[in-house]
Amino acid sequence: MRIGRKVVNRFAHQDIAALEQLLEEVDQEQMAQTYRRLNAIVIKDAIHSLNKSYPLAEEDSEFLTTYLYAIESWTWFELYLFCNTMPFLSNQDLIFLSTSLLEKSKEFKELVHNRLYMKQGLLNILSELMERKLFSYIPIFEAELERMLRPYDVFEKVSWQFLKKMSVFLQTKGSNQKEIERFIQSLQVLENPQLTSLFELRFQQYKELID
Missing domain, CATH: 1.20.50 (Pheromone ER-1)
Known part of the structure; x- marks a missing residue:
């Protein structure tokens, strides 16, 4: 770690x-x-x-995919690895492994450390699905994330609000751009400039997807 x-x-x-x-x-x-x-x-x-x-090298994608499929019982390391390497996976592997993760979620959620990774993982899955415009798969992961969120999950809740707005943005060719700009500006009250800067970067990247 x-x-x-x-x-x-x-x-x-x-x-x-x-x-x-x-x-x-x-x-x-x-x-x-x-x-x-x-x-x-x-x-x-x-x-x-x-x-x-x-x-992203094809040989890295193949190595990663082979490893993730080979480990039958994932530990926190495989969860961490999957959460932080999704762009290397094909659409088919992303969807299969993400769905498998939902089936594992009960055993993972028994440990606080894993619960944190699960929430981050679900946010990353949702972001990756949006980026690939695989919107039809979003509802099942959205439902699981919302079941897991707690009142004190400030970062996760803010990230999820942002992603929901970005989903609308991508599906409507940017119709809510002003709303997203206001949302990012409102994050200044959190006094976390790094978070705001990352959201601005992601917003710019999403804008390039509809150009």
């Missing part, structure tokens, strides 16, 4: 150069080759999320 925390921190600061440096550092880590490569794929995904022109 030490590497995972570094990825989160550098992603939140949108520091692509630092992520690329971390990619080089991971290559020198004393760990099993499989986990070294999987951690590298997570870092590449973070870079791609910040810069959509960053290429």
Whole structure:
């Protein structure tokens, strides 16, 4: 998780150069080759999320997909891995593994740590489905997320509000653009400039999807 925390921190600061440096550092880590490569794929995904022109290698996609299917009983690591590498997966694999995750959710939710990852995972699934315009699959994951959200889940609730607005934006060719701009502006009260900046980046990326 030490590497995972570094990825989160550098992603939140949108520091692509630092992520690329971390990619080089991971290559020198004393760990099993499989986990070294999987951690590298997570870092590449973070870079791609910040810069959509960053290429995702087919061999990485195949390695990741093979690994996720091979592990029958997922631990927090597989959940973390899946949540942070979705762009590497084909539509078919994304939908199958996401649906399988819903079936696992009861056992995962018994641990607080896993519940946090489940909520993040569902948000990432919803975001990825929207980006790929696979809107018909959204309701089942939306229902599970809303069942899991609690009053204190401020970040998750704000993220979900944003994604719901983005879903309308993508399906109506940007009809609610002003509403989204006001929503992002309203987030200043949270005094979390990194979150606001990430939403602005995502909004710009979604705008490019309808251009």
